[in-house]
Amino acid sequence: MAQKYAVFKRRKEARKLLGSAVYVVFLVAVLVSVMGLAVLLIDIITGGLPWFSWSLITNYPSRHPEQAGLWPALIGTLWLMGLTAAFSVPVGVGAAIYLEEYAAKNRLTALIEVNIANLAGVPSVVYGLLGAALFVQWMALERSVLAGALTMSLLILPIVILASREAIRAVPRAYREAAFALGATEWQVVSGVVLPSALPGILTGVILGMSRAIGEAAPMLVISGLLFVTFIPTSPMDKFTVLPLQIFNWVSRPQDEFQGLAAGGIMLLLAVLLSMNAIAVYVRNRRQVKSDE
């Protein structure tokens, strides 16, 4: 400028130093999470590896740690997952279709949307209380797999709905218009055009919801209690236990051996979860590649 009014003391060195210091702080913060995860995994593997064996998977629970296994819990988890998927997928996808394709922009729709967002924030143990009152007591389902699955379905419903809505929204308008132009009805467009192209996204959401359900212990605890289950459920009305509950059961015993068993069970649980996540990532990436083409 023509006239300089005052000096700028740019303190280049100090600012650079501050910049580096803050960068280091940020980096350390990031590393804390990464290290935290690493330490957690190492702790579990070192604790669980000695106990991680075929008999851990195929044996029934026992007072004797070396004979104990989590077969009923594994089967219980499969039962729970199967029934939960059977309830939550059609209802969740149906709700998503309604909100994306059919719903008028009115107060009721807005209410449903706010409501879904809030349900996603309700603590899981509260769902357990809902299940204990509604399904176990009032509908007299007792402490059955069915009661557990219904509760779990409600719990993961917001996840399934939100992911499915996103997937449906991502289907290009042009697809729909092309189908409508051929004289298709609304439902024909949805079932024939929208759902097939939204399927990978919906699948990702379903896997996410199911992996949440597989690890949830609190609501199942409220519903089923901590059973010493020495049988496997053969009907939806049977009592049941699930993997995280069996793990909790072992963690809460003072003996070191049971802690080891818990760690072994956690290894199994995490292996299942990580493979589900990997599938979800794979499905998601494949969809992205496709839409890039």
Added chain:
Amino acid sequence: MKAQRLDDAKVADTKGSGKPRRKLGGLIIKGILFLCALVSILTTVGIVVSLVVQAWGFFVEVAPIDFLTGTRWSPILKPRSYGVLPLVAGTLLVTAVAAIVAIPIGLATAAFLSEYAPDKARRILKPILEVLAGIPTVVYGYFALTFVTPRIQDWLFPDMLVFNALSAGLVMGLMIVPMVSTLSEDAMLAVPRSLREAAYALGATRVEVSLRIVIPAALSGIVAAFIIGLSRAIGETMLVTIAAGATPKLTLNPLESIQTMTAYIVQVALGEAPRGSAEFNAIFAVGSLLFVMTLGMNLLGHWVVTRWRLKY
């Protein structure tokens, strides 16, 4: 599902034949889908009704005012007392420890991801955070009890109890970092590029852009991320049940064993309390309070985002 397929077939059958039936089929489908969407409303209604009805049984025996202001929680040992404050205090103590961990780390992680990290680093870090977010809470409980507590006893506080608020809080902090950082990062990424460019064009360094432009501009979203993350901490159950203890206590000392609201619910669910007794119904009273607290925080977070949102 079966019903829907049936309707689908119906629509296909009537293709080209009669319009009224086609229209009716469409209406039936719409109705079924609407019912699906209505399930979410019914869930909320169900939660409120089951909490209120069951808690009613409790509140006929215990005055709400005694419940909310009482400082002694002793549902089993006589003289019985149902003052919920020790449980609330335990919950808040663990949550406070979690906040001390999760807020700075979550915020710094978000700033790193949104302002500093090259694509490569993001591609590694985001999945790590996703894994961290997806780990079941019973696993975190195991970690707190079998790893964090012994290390703290070895290195810092040898007198700390096996069950304590500190380790549970620390691990819970780690657990909610992904939530806090992801939501904060979303808020930072929503700050338009043009604002960063304007600051750079004035000679600002990267750290000045991050701390003086991006974070203030994203503040409403960041605060909401904190609130929602902490509401998650308040509702967390298994971690505190495993690691924080079952001793309702009005204390600020994180080295002590405490009991949270959620852990109490689990304790009763595990026990032999007969259905219908005050002791059993108390979990619904505690659950109602928990529901109100977390719902309030979630609504507050939502309100902060919409009300304080800066126009760019």
Added chain:
Amino acid sequence: MNDDSANGKYVLDAQGLHVWYGDFLALRDVNLKIERKKVTALIGPSGCGKSTLLRCFNRMNDLIAGARVEGKIHFNQDDLNSNDVDPTEIRSRIGMVFQKPNPFPKSIYDNVAFGLRINGYSGNVEEAVERSLRGAALWDEVKDRLNKGAQTLSGGQQQRLCIARALAVEPEVILMDEPASALDPVATLAIEELIRELANQVTIVIVTHNMQQAARVSDETAFLMVDENRSGYLVERGETNQIFTEPKDERTEAYITGRFS
């Protein structure tokens, strides 16, 4: 006269400038001098690299992942692209005004004071803010509401605030990237008058797609074109009058007379 000296005729001098975005050559072999305390307009069809060239002058391309700049740009004696040049310092001496007004979501006062604070202004900040706002012909309109949010201003006022914000750090050059393209005709006129006013104190380089605007505000005009590979290049540079009345290159004439867009 020594053109390269600090008080020489040219403040910026680009030599053999190439810019790549990844594999894409966005700008090839530009040689362009910018005269001190004059307004230089960069014109040309869209995609010709006018903005890319502008962003070379304050190293803003550093912020774009995958962008690579080759060639020399002398700013007074220094080579802007040399490794020992600190881009943040360059940017505090060569300011920039953007296409869309982008005030910070802060008060009017804080917007102007931001650059002063980060650059360690040793004088009276309040006075400097007032001086900058006066310089941008905005003082009278905002002096009673300096603590109000910048977003409460109209679009034209916001853009003048952005100019005041740039002026505050006392730059030698201000780069303007289509500064009036998002504004209505009245606000545009105000900005154009302001540009003429500012040319008494600072060098201005302005990118515009509006040829009338270039003719109205600039002393010098540089015309850029885009080749068959979508790379931009400089066709010619000259006094604005000359470029608009008797261009040397027929491509310039074709563009000026509207034979292609």
